[in-house]
Amino acid sequence: xxxxxxxxxxxxxxxxxxxxxxxxxxxxxxxxxxxxxxxxxxxxxxxxxxxxxxxxxxxxxxxxxxxxxxxxxxxxxxxxxxxxxxxxxxxxxxxxxxxxxxxxxxxxxxxxxxxxxxxxxxxxxxxxxxxxxxxxxxxxxxxxxxxxxxxxxxxxxxxxxxxxxxxxxxxxxxxxxxxxxxxxxxxxxxxxxxxxxxxxxxxxxxxxxxxxxxxxxxxxxxxxxxxxxxxxxxxxxxxxxxxxxxxxxxxxxxxxxxxxxxxxxxxxxxxxxxxxxxxxxxxxxxxxxxxxxxxxxxxxxxxxxxxxxxxxxxxxxxxxxxxxxxxxxxxxxxxxxxx
Amino acid sequence: xxxxxxxxxxxxxxxxxxxxxxxxxxxxxxxxxxxxxxxxxxxxxxxxxxxxxxxxxxxxxxxxxxxxxxxxxxxxxxxxxxxxxxxxxxxxxxxxxxxxxxxxxxxxxxxxxxxxxxxxxxxxxxxxxxxxxxxxxxxxxxxxxxxxxxxxxxxxxxxxxxxxxxxxxxxxxxxxxxxxxxxxxxxxxxxxxxxxxxxxxxxxxxxxxxxxxxxxxxxxxxxxxxxxxxxxxxxxxxxxxxxxxxxxxxxxxxxxxxxxxxxxxxxxxxxxxxxxxxxxxxxxxxxxxxxxxxxxxxxxxxxxxxxxxxxxxxxxxxxxxxxxxxxxxxxxxxxxxxx
Numbered sequence: 001x002x003x004x005x006x007x008x009x010x011x012x013x014x015x016x017x018x019x020x021x022x023x024x025x026x027x028x029x030x031x032x033x034x035x036x037x038x039x040x041x042x043x044x045x046x047x048x049x050x051x052x053x054x055x056x057x058x059x060x061x062x063x064x065x066x067x068x069x070x071x072x073x074x075x076x077x078x079x080x081x082x083x084x085x086x087x088x089x090x091x092x093x094x095x096x097x098x099x100x101x102x103x104x105x106x107x108x109x110x111x112x113x114x115x116x117x118x119x120x121x122x123x124x125x126x127x128x129x130x131x132x133x134x135x136x137x138x139x140x141x142x143x144x145x146x147x148x149x150x151x152x153x154x155x156x157x158x159x160x161x162x163x164x165x166x167x168x169x170x171x172x173x174x175x176x177x178x179x180x181x182x183x184x185x186x187x188x189x190x191x192x193x194x195x196x197x198x199x200x201x202x203x204x205x206x207x208x209x210x211x212x213x214x215x216x217x218x219x220x221x222x223x224x225x226x227x228x229x230x231x232x233x234x235x236x237x238x239x240x241x242x243x244x245x246x247x248x249x250x251x252x253x254x255x256x257x258x259x260x261x262x263x264x265x266x267x268x269x270x271x272x273x274x275x276x277x278x279x280x281x282x283x284x285x286x287x288x289x290x291x292x293x294x295x296x297x298x299x300x301x302x303x304x305x306x307x308x309x310x311x312x313x314x315x316x317x318x319x320x321x322x323x324x325x326x327x328x329x330x331x332x333x334x335x336x337x338x339x
Numbered sequence: 340x341x342x343x344x345x346x347x348x349x350x351x352x353x354x355x356x357x358x359x360x361x362x363x364x365x366x367x368x369x370x371x372x373x374x375x376x377x378x379x380x381x382x383x384x385x386x387x388x389x390x391x392x393x394x395x396x397x398x399x400x401x402x403x404x405x406x407x408x409x410x411x412x413x414x415x416x417x418x419x420x421x422x423x424x425x426x427x428x429x430x431x432x433x434x435x436x437x438x439x440x441x442x443x444x445x446x447x448x449x450x451x452x453x454x455x456x457x458x459x460x461x462x463x464x465x466x467x468x469x470x471x472x473x474x475x476x477x478x479x480x481x482x483x484x485x486x487x488x489x490x491x492x493x494x495x496x497x498x499x500x501x502x503x504x505x506x507x508x509x510x511x512x513x514x515x516x517x518x519x520x521x522x523x524x525x526x527x528x529x530x531x532x533x534x535x536x537x538x539x540x541x542x543x544x545x546x547x548x549x550x551x552x553x554x555x556x557x558x559x560x561x562x563x564x565x566x567x568x569x570x571x572x573x574x575x576x577x578x579x580x581x582x583x584x585x586x587x588x589x590x591x592x593x594x595x596x597x598x599x600x601x602x603x604x605x606x607x608x609x610x611x612x613x614x615x616x617x618x619x620x621x622x623x624x625x626x627x628x629x630x631x632x633x634x635x636x637x638x639x640x641x642x643x644x645x646x647x648x649x650x651x652x653x654x655x656x657x658x659x660x661x662x663x664x665x666x667x668x669x670x671x672x673x674x675x676x677x678x
Contacts (some may be wrong), residue, residue: 025364025367026369030366031365073445092446103444103445104441105444107429107432107433121436121439125441188649219409231630258627291569291596330461
């Protein structure tokens, strides 16, 4: 409780040091600095002089005691930080960090013990709110024990419709991809995608059927080819499609890795892309889409925008009131040489 | 300064609410909770009763006022969060977050105004220390105005040798790659890498010469092929190498993208990998190394370990004293089918 020698010299004077030098209590020093409390002008003056003398910087922690806000937000990732959650995180950090809000990063790595530990830590630090993000678009159960602070779910929505979630528009993305293929004259379209137990694969397949039906078309092989999110699966699936429906003239792929595998197999079998067959990917993962031969037409989910909107919804919930429900962020079609 | 109605009910009671209910000053309530200060046992008891009644959780902010530590660390990335800085960040978060330290994420995006803004914010929040990381291995000038807190540089070292930096061992990595090629009987080795103005390209090329000289060998084309970190460059460079030194039997590539491009060109020209020519990459970027045909032998920089060691060096500097200088983290050779 006494002022540590040297701490002032090191530019890290504490409020207790200021109070001791001014000859007042820590509470009085705090009130003097926060503009509140009734006190004699001379007392406040003594505190301010001590602040000057010690080079004390009014401490946000002390201020937060009085404002009831910590000006911090927890950013919790539930299953590591990967290719999808990184842009979401950065979009959120961008929207929050530009102001006076700081972002506490918590990576729970899908471990519930770690999640509880981080959550307790965030609550102890009195975060003003929490953004939860994950690697997949599948819905997740709400974070337990956070009733007292606003929470916004980004990319991976909460299963509870009373929560606020910001998600990608898989319906719009699938529609953009298929309508682009149809608009460029393709009528025999195959769909190759990831595992059926992933919402992203299931929903894109389901929504791809709508614009096909609108154009009075059906999938060239009569079914969706579910598999893995890999190039190797794209190569294998392309072989299967060419075997069962050799007149296929367009591929809508569930991600860019699959699309790249499809494009490789087509090229190696002497099928021209896009002269004979068009290929459309999903994700606009630049390393993959640009390295593909030819570079891929693809769907961009605007992941940074999902993070940014999640941050704005969280600020709305903190400063006014939450807007519960699912907010979708539209996708963009990026046209390159593969279509 | 008065207790906000409803805040206690919402489980967000403030120290001021506790003080008001106990009939003491905020300073006295704070002392009672932190175990310091001389006060009558009844006073402390009244404060503790108010804490119970209001469901107040002792606030880390208030505690930090007295301990002089905020138990937060800033994690600052200087040029976005990419493929390289993500594992470094996660390694650091893992080492710090497992304890009671929270991580404040700041992405400066290479913008000096943003860097100043974040730095001011971190200092205002009284972080106990800062980890600075970047996307490249090139040295960077020290962060300005942080003399009062410990700083550790991860991946991108500080140009000031008095600072503490944790970096990858490019010399050891290049040695592992070349010695592996030599040990598997390759004697005509080519080196294809990224741009010469990147330290990672320059230093790996320089250090590759040492084990070659030890084996009384020279580069098959007589020079390093500097270019880009891309597959397209790998494909072009492989053509050039096959033209000027058709007896080349091994490629050491500066990253996995280049190695994949080299492997693609060799396969498409009917050259067997690894039967005729071995290919070794760098980074162990799984998406790239595993999707390559064949999968790539490569060098893993242990990026998460760089983050973890940086966190431990920062804790050492906070709790005892810094260990200035450059700490290198060894690489690992990952053998797959390309060699």
